[in-house]
Amino acid sequence: MPRAGLDAGAVTEAGAALADEAGFAQLSMSLVAERLGVRTPSLYKHVDGLGDLARRICVLAVTEMGAAVRDATQGRARRDALEGAAQALRGYVKDHPGRYAATVGVRPTGPDDPLAAALERALTPLSAVLLGYRLDPAEETHAVRMLRSMLHGFAALEISDGFQMSTNVNSSFTWMIDFIDQGLRAAAADVGHGREVSSQIPPL
Amino acid sequence: MPRAGLDAGAVTEAGAALADEAGFAQLSMSLVAERLGVRTPSLYKHVDGLGDLARRICVLAVTEMGAAVRDATQGRARRDALEGAAQALRGYVKDHPGRYAATVGVRPTGPDDPLAAALERALTPLSAVLLGYRLDPAEETHAVRMLRSMLHGFAALEISDGFQMSTNVNSSFTWMIDFIDQGLRAAAADVGHGREVSSQIPPL
DNA sequence: GCTTTAAGCTATTCCCATTAGCCATTTGGA
DNA sequence: TCCAAATGGCTAATGGGAATAGCTTAAAGC
Numbered sequence: 001m002p003r004a005g006l007d008a009g010a011v012t013e014a015g016a017a018l019a020d021e022a023g024f025a026q027l028s029m030s031l032v033a034e035r036l037g038v039r040t041p042s043l044y045k046h047v048d049g050l051g052d053l054a055r056r057i058c059v060l061a062v063t064e065m066g067a068a069v070r071d072a073t074q075g076r077a078r079r080d081a082l083e084g085a086a087q088a089l090r091g092y093v094k095d096h097p098g099r100y101a102a103t104v105g106v107r108p109t110g111p112d113d114p115l116a117a118a119l120e121r122a123l124t125p126l127s128a129v130l131l132g133y134r135l136d137p138a139e140e141t142h143a144v145r146m147l148r149s150m151l152h153g154f155a156a157l158e159i160s161d162g163f164q165m166s167t168n169v170n171s172s173f174t175w176m177i178d179f180i181d182q183g184l185r186a187a188a189a190d191v192g193h194g195r196e197v198s199s200q201i202p203p204l
Numbered sequence: 205m206p207r208a209g210l211d212a213g214a215v216t217e218a219g220a221a222l223a224d225e226a227g228f229a230q231l232s233m234s235l236v237a238e239r240l241g242v243r244t245p246s247l248y249k250h251v252d253g254l255g256d257l258a259r260r261i262c263v264l265a266v267t268e269m270g271a272a273v274r275d276a277t278q279g280r281a282r283r284d285a286l287e288g289a290a291q292a293l294r295g296y297v298k299d300h301p302g303r304y305a306a307t308v309g310v311r312p313t314g315p316d317d318p319l320a321a322a323l324e325r326a327l328t329p330l331s332a333v334l335l336g337y338r339l340d341p342a343e344e345t346h347a348v349r350m351l352r353s354m355l356h357g358f359a360a361l362e363i364s365d366g367f368q369m370s371t372n373v374n375s376s377f378t379w380m381i382d383f384i385d386q387g388l389r390a391a392a393a394d395v396g397h398g399r400e401v402s403s404q405i406p407p408l
Numbered sequence: 409g410c411t412t413t414a415a416g417c418t419a420t421t422c423c424c425a426t427t428a429g430c431c432a433t434t435t436g437g438a
Numbered sequence: 439t440c441c442a443a444a445t446g447g448c449t450a451a452t453g454g455g456a457a458t459a460g461c462t463t464a465a466a467g468c
Binding site for chain 2: 101141142143146148151153154176180182
């Protein structure tokens, strides 16, 4: 019986691929083992059960999403960066629905949870995008959270569109990006101008 | 053996309660049966298996969320209505995390799917809120989708906050509501004014 | 080459979903 | 009131997947 040369990473990758192809709900130790040409109990040498596997897929997905967003925003600013981030997320969810599904509703258990680090790294490019808008520092956190909510919403919309295709989803996307971009410009313009609403294009 | 007097609704309700208390992942026919003081196979007289039960819980949740949003926006307009809707959703997700979890990633199978009707009814109050902003009709669909994404994002944030409580989540919520409100005012002001950015408070 | 470690295996247990088929209870019409 | 159909609950049994125990052999280091 030759060895398969597995490790935790290979098992996670196989599980992620399976989830993408068959749906996250179909993820099972048996199917992953079959895909790897190995018996089910062998997986337990690398992974601590189905729950652990799902968690690893989640960390993988968050890491990959963070990388995709980073790549898509590199060298761009403001609206361009915003659109890049949103489209990167959208594309990722479309290409890897199972991995994305693995991330919903999962929370880091503590500061030493690898997921916490992955999340932090994934959020960095979002902060970078916001930097370009020169917001009031006190608003940064709010803006990051909003952006995160928005992008999550983008993804959810991409998944659960299917029934009311009356209007093109693409144009809704760009509309939303415009909406956020203009709102952020306005918020930036507010800095140091009191609280009145104003939307002049700020310098830079 | 006296009868328990069950029906599909009672089973669904028990499943929803269980999901809220123990987590949607823990939902099982056995636990629902136990909670109802009945043997597992008896449930199959009312419900077509675990998948069907989950789906019914989803429909229930969508219906309840729609009602909560409707109640919270009744008699209010614009920012008030927006805040009402967002807080209603937030409260619902906090009080019924299991039911909410039952809704994620589920899509109606066709126009005759009860879920399709429930979704449609749930989205109506959102359209009503937007009506108050007097948007360009062509933008309505985009705005509804954005609002829906936003509210979904609100809920996700409420669930997955837990680790970076550096800044109060409540203030992020109100910040986001302000952001959307002001953006919608700006969009409304654009109607018939060409495409330049402007944020004057529109009449009414 | 020999020892140790670790990866894979078989066998087993347990739990859960689901189906089949039985029995009792309700209900509604004669 | 009584009988018959329909209905709701039950026990028993099947099948599948997760997980554990313990064995065996391949790889790695001396």
